[in-house]
Amino acid sequence: MRKILASLLLVSAATATAQDSPENLPELVGGSVRSSQTIAVPAMPAAQGASEALGRQIAEVIASDLRSTGAFTPLGPNGIGGYSVAQATSPAYGEWRGAGAGALVSGYVEARPDGRITVACLLHDVTAGRQLASQGFTVAAADWRRAAHKCADTVYARLTGEGAFLDTRIVYVAETGPKTNRVKRIALMDSDGTNLRYLTAGKSTVTTPRFSPSGNQLVYTGTLARKPRVFVFDVATGAERLLVPGGAITFAPRFSPDGRQIVFSWAQGGNTDIFVVGANGGSPTRLTSAPGADTSPSFSPDGRRIVFESERSGTQQLYVMGADGAGQRRISFGGGRSASPAWSPKGNLIAFTRIGGGGFRIGVMDPSGGGERLLTNAWQDEGPSWAPNGQFVLFHRTQQGSGNGTLHAVPVTGGAPRRMPTPQGGSDPSWSPLNN
Amino acid sequence: MRKSLTFGVAAMALTITACGRKEPPATTLPPSTEVPADASGAAPGDVELTELPAMQADLVAKAGSDTVYFGTDEFLIDAQSKATLAAQAKWMLANPNVRASIEGHADERGTREYNMALGERRANAARDFLLSQGVPTSRLLVTSWGKERPVATGSDESAWAQNRRAVTVVVR
Numbered sequence: 001m002r003k004i005l006a007s008l009l010l011v012s013a014a015t016a017t018a019q020d021s022p023e024n025l026p027e028l029v030g031g032s033v034r035s036s037q038t039i040a041v042p043a044m045p046a047a048q049g050a051s052e053a054l055g056r057q058i059a060e061v062i063a064s065d066l067r068s069t070g071a072f073t074p075l076g077p078n079g080i081g082g083y084s085v086a087q088a089t090s091p092a093y094g095e096w097r098g099a100g101a102g103a104l105v106s107g108y109v110e111a112r113p114d115g116r117i118t119v120a121c122l123l124h125d126v127t128a129g130r131q132l133a134s135q136g137f138t139v140a141a142a143d144w145r146r147a148a149h150k151c152a153d154t155v156y157a158r159l160t161g162e163g164a165f166l167d168t169r170i171v172y173v174a175e176t177g178p179k180t181n182r183v184k185r186i187a188l189m190d191s192d193g194t195n196l197r198y199l200t201a202g203k204s205t206v207t208t209p210r211f212s213p214s215g216n217q218l219v220y221t222g223t224l225a226r227k228p229r230v231f232v233f234d235v236a237t238g239a240e241r242l243l244v245p246g247g248a249i250t251f252a253p254r255f256s257p258d259g260r261q262i263v264f265s266w267a268q269g270g271n272t273d274i275f276v277v278g279a280n281g282g283s284p285t286r287l288t289s290a291p292g293a294d295t296s297p298s299f300s301p302d303g304r305r306i307v308f309e310s311e312r313s314g315t316q317q318l319y320v321m322g323a324d325g326a327g328q329r330r331i332s333f334g335g336g337r338s339a340s341p342a343w344s345p346k347g348n349l350i351a352f353t354r355i356g357g358g359g360f361r362i363g364v365m366d367p368s369g370g371g372e373r374l375l376t377n378a379w380q381d382e383g384p385s386w387a388p389n390g391q392f393v394l395f396h397r398t399q400q401g402s403g404n405g406t407l408h409a410v411p412v413t414g415g416a417p418r419r420m421p422t423p424q425g426g427s428d429p430s431w432s433p434l435n436n
Numbered sequence: 437m438r439k440s441l442t443f444g445v446a447a448m449a450l451t452i453t454a455c456g457r458k459e460p461p462a463t464t465l466p467p468s469t470e471v472p473a474d475a476s477g478a479a480p481g482d483v484e485l486t487e488l489p490a491m492q493a494d495l496v497a498k499a500g501s502d503t504v505y506f507g508t509d510e511f512l513i514d515a516q517s518k519a520t521l522a523a524q525a526k527w528m529l530a531n532p533n534v535r536a537s538i539e540g541h542a543d544e545r546g547t548r549e550y551n552m553a554l555g556e557r558r559a560n561a562a563r564d565f566l567l568s569q570g571v572p573t574s575r576l577l578v579t580s581w582g583k584e585r586p587v588a589t590g591s592d593e594s595a596w597a598q599n600r601r602a603v604t605v606v607v608r
Contacts, residue, residue, distance in 0.1 A: 178589070179586060179589045180585075180586055180587060180588075180589055182584070184584075205581070205584050205585075207548060207582075207584070208548065208549070221552075224482060224484070225481060225482060225483060225484055225485050226485055226537050226539070226577075226579050226605070226607075227481075227579045227580075228552055228579070228580060228581075228582070242482065245478075245479040245481075245482055246479040246480065246481050246482065247479070247480060247481015247482060248481070249556055249578075249579060249580060251549060251552045252549040252552070265549065265552070265553065267552065267553055267556035267557075267580060268556075269560060270511070270556065270557045270560035270561060270564075271557070272552075272553035272556065272557075292553075293550055293553030293554065293557075295549040295550060295552070295553055296547075296549045296550075309549070309550065311550075316547075316550055339547040339549075339550055340547050340548070340549060340550075353547055355546075355547065360547065380544075382547050382548065383547070383548060398544070400591045401589075401590070401591045403544065403586075403589070403591075427548075428548065
């Protein structure tokens, strides 16, 4: 039986490669996914003492990750058959075609003598009957989810042509309690909502946490002596320090792309301006001095420019300046007010909050201010931040009345926002860079 | 060709959930380095303040109110606010051993960071008026809570009007 299958596969593989270019899967054109790609994700077999249950769990995480991108229709692992370790590298393509899959993720899990595990991850073009990618990931056993996310990233990147973004974390402000007495804590989770932990105890108001480019630190706005204060926080140790000592009212912090500086707002004497300071300390340098509120600064990915919000014209609008503060000019002219900009890691777009019509909506525009598109439509959507591949915008949605917040991610190409799973209310979400 | 990527990932506290049990509850780090009230070596302005509830009640009783209110997106001290602040100034001068933290707030219809700035602008305006009434500057602190601490819960004009305010908080 195996010999017949093998020869059938050879024949179909030969004809498939004659018809299809190796880069083309059905439904994928030019590296961008137009409609949803069906992809089989069976439970991975276990080798060398790994547990079978783990192989199934890994497949579940991969399937869930791929579904969350909006670009895939995963089949399995429930309801579809498995395979042996040997078949991971030589799948029965005909059977997967019969199951309706255009692509297949196969692999295996093996337990190593030092207590770590290795996850083999292979991507196949089922239609053409050929392997497209193959990688192995070795992790501590407790970090098996990281291997699954990295496998899903390999699949996603290879089939869509976009950068990886699934092996990441999200930091946000977890909110509990009544509207007039909210307890706010900084929370950290994997991008699929698992591995949730709280980084602050909730005794003081915290807002807008954001990652350093290394992913090892956060900046956020906390409270000290009843004032908003920017803190720099070490994720691994929990140690933190004040960015600007001496009673300064500071907020809206962000790291520069090289991690060496932090840009932020400083309010004094009834005016709020943007300053920049070394990430390890030093004297802040003033970048703006206009009357009114200048806030929400965000660096371009090349570190040369900063987009920010200013009301110097009379209403909140977006401005771009050099990283040294030179050449400040307005870029938002699309109507209403524009606030809380965030520059995409790809550099091609700026996400922002559009204020008008009694509410807030998330939008994107070119760095020159053209090409405005609104991506959401609810009562109050605000505070955009970007996935590291520039394909998804994360934001929080506030419910009218209760003031309860939920976190959502919307594809930059358009489409319905997806709720990010949190056990309680949340706001100010921010996406980490790819995990190391 | 198989490529192996090895991670130097820090060990995590979770156990392998290989048998499909629910994830363990979220772990909480020990409290971070919150500055204690008697932090020696802390810069001025970085030492925690102590509220004085009995003095606060006395301020409200004698001055009529510890709060002034603002129009939408505004920081103007109107006539009513001036009267209230003038009475607060008299109380401050009669009680020289305390300070006041003038705290500005905004309603929920502004974005988070803009509202932080607006709160500071409101508090600063109230502080300026108290200064004009003779309260020494060393006794007045300014801060902003943005939209983080509403007193009224509705999403309606009445609630928003109550939340656009500057509160004079008596502190040591």
